[in-house]
Amino acid sequence: MPIHDLEKTFLDKIEREIKIEPRDWMPDAYRKNLVRQISQHAHSEIVGMLPEGNWITRAPSLKRKAILIAKAQDEAGHGLYLYSATETLGTSREETINDLHSGKAKYSSIFNYPTLCWADIGAIGWLVDGAAIINQVMLCRTSYGPYARAMVRICREESFHQRQGFEILLVLSRGSDEQKAMCQDALNRWWWPSLMMFGPRDSDSTHSDQSMKWKIKRMSNDELRQKFIDMIAEQVKVLGMTLPDPDLKWNAERKHYDFGEIDWAEFWNVVKGNGPCNKQRIEARTKAWDEGAWVREAAVAYAEKRKEKQPQTPKGALEAA
Amino acid sequence: MTTKYYYGDFGESGSGEITANNKKNVGIHSDAAGHDWPLWEVFIRSKQGLDHKHMGSLHATDAQMAIENARDVYTRRMEGVSIWVVESKHIHASNPDEAESLYDPANDKAYRHPTFYDLPDELKHM
Numbered sequence: 001m002p003i004h005d006l007e008k009t010f011l012d013k014i015e016r017e018i019k020i021e022p023r024d025w026m027p028d029a030y031r032k033n034l035v036r037q038i039s040q041h042a043h044s045e046i047v048g049m050l051p052e053g054n055w056i057t058r059a060p061s062l063k064r065k066a067i068l069i070a071k072a073q074d075e076a077g078h079g080l081y082l083y084s085a086t087e088t089l090g091t092s093r094e095e096t097i098n099d100l101h102s103g104k105a106k107y108s109s110i111f112n113y114p115t116l117c118w119a120d121i122g123a124i125g126w127l128v129d130g131a132a133i134i135n136q137v138m139l140c141r142t143s144y145g146p147y148a149r150a151m152v153r154i155c156r157e158e159s160f161h162q163r164q165g166f167e168i169l170l171v172l173s174r175g176s177d178e179q180k181a182m183c184q185d186a187l188n189r190w191w192w193p194s195l196m197m198f199g200p201r202d203s204d205s206t207h208s209d210q211s212m213k214w215k216i217k218r219m220s221n222d223e224l225r226q227k228f229i230d231m232i233a234e235q236v237k238v239l240g241m242t243l244p245d246p247d248l249k250w251n252a253e254r255k256h257y258d259f260g261e262i263d264w265a266e267f268w269n270v271v272k273g274n275g276p277c278n279k280q281r282i283e284a285r286t287k288a289w290d291e292g293a294w295v296r297e298a299a300v301a302y303a304e305k306r307k308e309k310q311p312q313t314p315k316g317a318l319e320a321a
Numbered sequence: 322m323t324t325k326y327y328y329g330d331f332g333e334s335g336s337g338e339i340t341a342n343n344k345k346n347v348g349i350h351s352d353a354a355g356h357d358w359p360l361w362e363v364f365i366r367s368k369q370g371l372d373h374k375h376m377g378s379l380h381a382t383d384a385q386m387a388i389e390n391a392r393d394v395y396t397r398r399m400e401g402v403s404i405w406v407v408e409s410k411h412i413h414a415s416n417p418d419e420a421e422s423l424y425d426p427a428n429d430k431a432y433r434h435p436t437f438y439d440l441p442d443e444l445k446h447m
């Protein structure tokens with residue numbers, strides 16, 4: 001089939017909401033766009049474990065430790081689902097991971113901020129996972145099948161992340177004056193970076209347009225951000241805390257909250273690698289990778305040894321037929 | 322040599338060439354990068370009495386490790402009572418361009434469906 005016919009079939013599927021599957025013809029640019037977006041999403045899940053991992057040993061109770069470990073496990077799983085989805089587009093796992101380690105691939109800038117106190121873990125769950133959920137719920141309807149399926153699985157697991165975060169803050173908000181202050185301080189520091197998670201304004205976004213046409217994204221950055229703000233501005237009342245934006249006000253006409261200007265200079269600065277923890281995060285990842293080399297080698301050696309010893313048909317193979 | 326595949330597109334010989342539409346060798350990486358472990362497809366039976374369903378894929382050195390990893394990744398919330406893993410290269414798939422040929426022969430055979438038969442209303446339980 002000539003290329004323009006293939007393209008027509010492809011666009012027709014997009015138009016009719018038929019998912020694109022790995023073996024279907026797709027434009028190179030669509031494939032490239034997906035590889036970039038899905039792998040960055042995967043990296044974000046993986047790097048996202050670092051700021052929280054910082055508090056696993058310091059969580060205030062055994063219950064909180066267990067919860068935080070469970071959350072970090074989920075995030076590792078999300079990373080895996082998404083790396084697998086990236087692989088369906090013809091890039092190898094290693095290549096994708098190399099791109100993270102070399103700094104070629106980006107991940108969500110939010111994880112370049114430090115977690116200074118326990119309340120930060122609450123703020124991350126509520127605000128950072130909350131923002132991620134808004135984005136991911138939209139992505140359940142993305143046009144690429146494997147990405148959409150990964151998102152459905154992820155969304156199912158995410159809601160506990162946000163709830164446990166809010167609960168951490170709720171406990172602090174009902175605690176001593178010092179705990180209340182901790183809670184407010186964490187919100188002050190995480191609010192603006194959370195809004196930046198949705199990316200540049202629609203008028204400045206480089207990738208949004210084509211992504212919308214191909215239905216990779218279904219809502220614009222600004223729409224998603226507004227949705228998030230409307231949700232959080234209401235929920236914060238339950239905490240009896242405030243959000244650090246004097247311009248945050250309900251607009252009855254728009255039926256949305258108005259909000260102040262995001263510091264875009266800070267946003268671009270962190271994206272470009274000059275955030276508080278950019279260097280530290282990548283170092284932690286490459287260190288883990290390098291120090292895990294012997295484990296990977298040992299696993300291969302062990303598998304080979306076992307293969308030599310074992311008969312070719314593993315037990316249980318027949319039952320599976 | 323590093324073998325690379327489009328997902329679900331593993332050819333017949335296992336030679337590792339990309340045979341998807343645009344035949345582009347997307348990012349073959351250097352030997353220095355090391356090697357991925359084989360890719361496995363994971364199928365999970367969520368409940369006794371139901372079919373195993375495709376859940377996703379993962380890398381593992383062998384079947385046992387694939388099952389262990391699948392358990393850790395895909396069944397953290399009682400999603401399954403049984404796991405199958407199969408190395409991805411053993412899956413052969415039909416060609417999506419030929420999907421129509423799967424539907425065509427059935428298109429004009431409406432009599433294969435129960436609703437094709439117009440029977441009197443008095444007839445119960447059928």
Ligand SMILES: [Fe+2]
Binds near residue numbers: 045075078158
């Ligand atoms: Fe996640």
Ligand SMILES: [Fe+2]
Binds near residue numbers: 075129158161
């Ligand atoms: Fe999460």
